[in-house]
Structure formats: C-alpha cells, structure tokens
Amino acid sequence: MMLIDCGLLFPDDDMGGVDKVLPDFSYVLENADRVEGIVITHGHEDHMGALPNLLKDLKTKLIGSELSLRLARNRLDEANLLGQAEFIAVKDGERRKFGAFDCQFFPVTHSVPHGMATAFRTPAGVILHSGDFKLDLTPVDGRITDLTGLGHLAREEGIALLLSDSTNADEHGHSQSETTVGGVLYDLFHAHEGRRIITACFASHIHRVQQIADAALAFDRTVVTLGRSMQKNVALAREMGILNIPDHALRDISDLDDLEPDKVCIISTGSQGEPMSALSLMAANDSKWLRITSNDTVILSSHPIPGNESAVSRVMNGLVRMGARVVHSGHSDVHASGHAKAEELKTFLAVTEPKNFIPVHGEYRHLVAHAALAEKMGVDPKHILVCEDGDRVELTKTGIERQGSVPAGYVYLHGTLSDIGRGLLEDRRVLGNEGVVVITATVDLDQRRIVGGPEVVSRGWVYEPEAGDLLDDAADAAYDALRKVLKDEDAGLGDMEQGMRRAVGKLVSDRTGRRPILMPLVTSQH
Numbered sequence: 001m002m003l004i005d006c007g008l009l010f011p012d013d014d015m016g017g018v019d020k021v022l023p024d025f026s027y028v029l030e031n032a033d034r035v036e037g038i039v040i041t042h043g044h045e046d047h048m049g050a051l052p053n054l055l056k057d058l059k060t061k062l063i064g065s066e067l068s069l070r071l072a073r074n075r076l077d078e079a080n081l082l083g084q085a086e087f088i089a090v091k092d093g094e095r096r097k098f099g100a101f102d103c104q105f106f107p108v109t110h111s112v113p114h115g116m117a118t119a120f121r122t123p124a125g126v127i128l129h130s131g132d133f134k135l136d137l138t139p140v141d142g143r144i145t146d147l148t149g150l151g152h153l154a155r156e157e158g159i160a161l162l163l164s165d166s167t168n169a170d171e172h173g174h175s176q177s178e179t180t181v182g183g184v185l186y187d188l189f190h191a192h193e194g195r196r197i198i199t200a201c202f203a204s205h206i207h208r209v210q211q212i213a214d215a216a217l218a219f220d221r222t223v224v225t226l227g228r229s230m231q232k233n234v235a236l237a238r239e240m241g242i243l244n245i246p247d248h249a250l251r252d253i254s255d256l257d258d259l260e261p262d263k264v265c266i267i268s269t270g271s272q273g274e275p276m277s278a279l280s281l282m283a284a285n286d287s288k289w290l291r292i293t294s295n296d297t298v299i300l301s302s303h304p305i306p307g308n309e310s311a312v313s314r315v316m317n318g319l320v321r322m323g324a325r326v327v328h329s330g331h332s333d334v335h336a337s338g339h340a341k342a343e344e345l346k347t348f349l350a351v352t353e354p355k356n357f358i359p360v361h362g363e364y365r366h367l368v369a370h371a372a373l374a375e376k377m378g379v380d381p382k383h384i385l386v387c388e389d390g391d392r393v394e395l396t397k398t399g400i401e402r403q404g405s406v407p408a409g410y411v412y413l414h415g416t417l418s419d420i421g422r423g424l425l426e427d428r429r430v431l432g433n434e435g436v437v438v439i440t441a442t443v444d445l446d447q448r449r450i451v452g453g454p455e456v457v458s459r460g461w462v463y464e465p466e467a468g469d470l471l472d473d474a475a476d477a478a479y480d481a482l483r484k485v486l487k488d489e490d491a492g493l494g495d496m497e498q499g500m501r502r503a504v505g506k507l508v509s510d511r512t513g514r515r516p517i518l519m520p521l522v523t524s525q526h
Contacts, residue, residue, distance in 0.1 A: 001028075044202075103118055106149050110131070110132045114143070122160075165345075168337060197296075200269065201301040217249055229269055234250075271301065391405055
C-alpha cells in the first residue's frame, strides 16, 4: 500500500464545536504492515494536516518535495512525532522505487510552491495522480506544470488511469495567473498610501506572501508578520531561498510600536475567519499586538473555503465596525485560485490521454462535472468512474471496475476528545436549535405513589418566566403518565421515565411544533 496525502477537513458551522474532521484510519492501521509510505503532493492542511493523527499509530516514510516535507516536519515536531517518519525528499522529474512502487514525480503549479503530480508504474500500466494543480504559464517562481514530461510519458508508455483534481471542474475558462494578483496588490498599496495596511492570506501561500512583500517594498514599507504559522513559514521559505524579503525590510511584530503606521505592511494569518487566528482577534479587539483604527486598510487576499463564508463575514463586519476599510475578492482581484478550471482540465486530459479516468478532490458535483469533461475529451464512458470515499477500484489491462469498499468514514475531534461521533453531533445540533427539557420526579416504589414532582425545567426551548402555564401543563402531563405507569406492579424506573418522555414529548410537539431533547429522571424513595 502507498498512501497519497493525509489531510483533514474544515468543520462546518453546524458541527457544534468540532475542531477537526479527520479520515477514519482504521483500514490503514489494520494493514499497517503493508504501508510502504505516504506521498505528500503539497503542503496544504487538507492534504497533510492529519499526519500527526495517523503517525502516532504508524511509522512510515514521507515522500515529497523538500518544502512539503519541511512543512510536514513542523507539524510532527509540534506533536513530538518526528521519530515516526523517515523523510525522503524527491526532485522534479525524479524516478524512485519504494518497495513495489516505481514512482516518478512531475512539477505542477498550485497555490503553495513545489506541488507534484505522481506517476506509479504498475503491472497494469501507469497510474497518474495529478495532485492539486493549475496551468499557470507565468507563475511567480517560474516553475510551471510539466505538460512536456507528462505528454512524453503518455506517448511512450500510456496512462492507464488518471486521477485528477476536480475542484474547479464546473467553472468555465482558465484560472488567473498568480502574477496578476501582484499588479492588483501594487495598485491597492498605491491607492491606500498614508494608511496602515494589514493583509491576510494562507501561511502556506508563499507566492502570495512574496507578492504582498514586493508591493510593500515598492512603497518603502516595512513587512511585519503576525500569527505563529505565518512567522514560521516565512522564516522557513527565506531559509530555503524561495521567499525574498531583505533583512532590513522585515521586522518582528513586537517592534510594531516603533514603526510609523503608514510605513508598515502586516501580513497576518486568519483569512478564513478561524476563531483564534490573528485576524479574528483583531476583529474582536482582542489582539495582543495592535488595535484596528479608521486609518487601517485590511486586504483579505484569499477566497472563503466553502463552509467558512459566515466566519469570514463576521470578521469583516468586526473590522468595519472598528473603522477599517476592508478589501476582499468580492470587489477586487486580490486572489487567484490554485485549481484548474474546465479549459485547463481539458488540456490536461488532452496531453495525458488516459485510458481510464477517476475524478478526485472536490465536492460530488465537481467530480461529475469533471467526468463529463473527460467524456467530451474522448475517454470512453465505460472507462470513467465517479467514486465516493471508501470505494475500492481495480485496474486491469482491460479497464477499471469497483470491487466493494473499505471503511472510510469521518472522525470528529473536539479538544482532547478523540472522536465525538455523529450521535453527539446530532445531540449538539438539537440542543442548539430546539433546546432541552428536564423532567424530574420522586416515587415510593413500595407504595407505588408519587412523593415529589414532577417538575419541568427548560433551557433553550421556551423562556421560563413567560411560559409558566406551558411548563405547568407539561408537569401535569408527566404526572398523569407517571401515575398510570405506577399502577403496573412490574414497571420499573425506566418504564416511568419512558412514560413521562412520551407524554411531555407529545404536548411539546402539539403546542410548540418543536422537538427539544427530553431528559426524564425518576428517583425512588423507600
């Protein structure tokens, strides 16, 4: 077994306190002795963020570009798990064998430097995994997607199966070049001269950081980084020579008070509205380092990830409320996607000419759209599969077909809880939307009579000071149900609680149309 990436999902707003959503690693761990390694296609959290969670139970090789491995190393170092991984850096175009796997690595352009596509030579033919990519012909670092190398591989050996990034498959045209953002940033810095400028982007988007820094330097501004991941990644990228900011132009956030506000550019984390990120703290006036004023311009050089829209909106509202001018991708081209759109995906299909095709990475609608593009580009519909998590596919000389499935669910993390499960998530959703009703009573089991209550207490269902009659009626319904159950000599406390639950639940539903969580509790007195 060779794994490709090990990422996490960003929790949705309705996930009630969930910090991370991870893959269910049970199938991998059951086959741990077969795992040869993990290919890291690039350094984004949704492709390597779950490495610490897997490697605490697995020791294996990590294979990828030097930058991807350095970013992964930082994550494992924070978790004290460096000893669990053997780091194997590979170069563009390099071909290496890892156990039974004959791999070759091709450069692709993405929104983090040094992404790679991976070709696996197998007895059934070449399997090519694109990684996340776009066809940017003028990238910031000049490192373009290697269509020449991939085309040569397709002509000489053929691509038996292509697995390709589908994130923008339902968007027409071509994605913008990353370098176009640089010109927009320059114009914004010019338009906002005399004001302090705060920018926010992904800490891993080194090319965007470079372009922000270039714009700042063009207007004689000092660059200040804010946020732990931004500070660490900028230091790493400068050390590796892939980020060019002169020493004299880069200062620590602790020096901010010594600098003229209109000669500063702060590059911060938090572009996705993460709750405790540097930008969110600024918007809530809780930042340790600075206070937003009417002389600030905040540039969100990103686009909200699906599910993060409301969090980003809250941050923008907070910044505007404090007087800042906020610039975002809705009214200025301050972001360029790192994923290929439809015309680029068609070009990639034309170059690789796969015999079989499986779209990967994207929502289900993106996979279906990409499958349609593949058919349009001449791939036989019988050789295209739209798969879901856990699907097991066999590649043979004659084609691909499903061969059952393996466990591939989600694991929900909240604080130190390892997996809070879907049941608890549903309870939290109901609590948040419907509230809770607690019904308590005390009975004498020997005499089969009620000696206390029932009492009904509500939180989040109705406002108690204004709903006395409703709560009294709920208590009366519980009382009648409890008396009825007590007449049965064989009925226990559980039966009594169930009787009260049914009676109160019916009243609550009939009178309010709501379904709060009902918690009956009957205690006995002898």
